[in-house]
Amino acid sequence: MGLSDVVRGLLSGEDPASDAESDAAAGTVVYECRNCGTTVGPDATECPNCDSTAIVEYPIE
Numbered sequence: 001m002g003l004s005d006v007v008r009g010l011l012s013g014e015d016p017a018s019d020a021e022s023d024a025a026a027g028t029v030v031y032e033c034r035n036c037g038t039t040v041g042p043d044a045t046e047c048p049n050c051d052s053t054a055i056v057e058y059p060i061e
């Protein structure tokens, strides 16, 4: 692999990392505790901070 291969890769505009990032941004959902506002994971059923089960979803478009 020479320098010409690297340049060709840069000029092609192919960047798997940025593609994945844009896909995630399009369908991002934030899960947050309604009681204390702590951001929790998508699988969380209760808040790790205050044990509340009031988890709300905020879809970000």
Ligand SMILES: [Zn+2]
Residues within 6 Å of the ligand: 033, 034, 035, 036, 037, 038, 047, 048, 049, 050, 051, 052
């Ligand atoms: Zn909480």
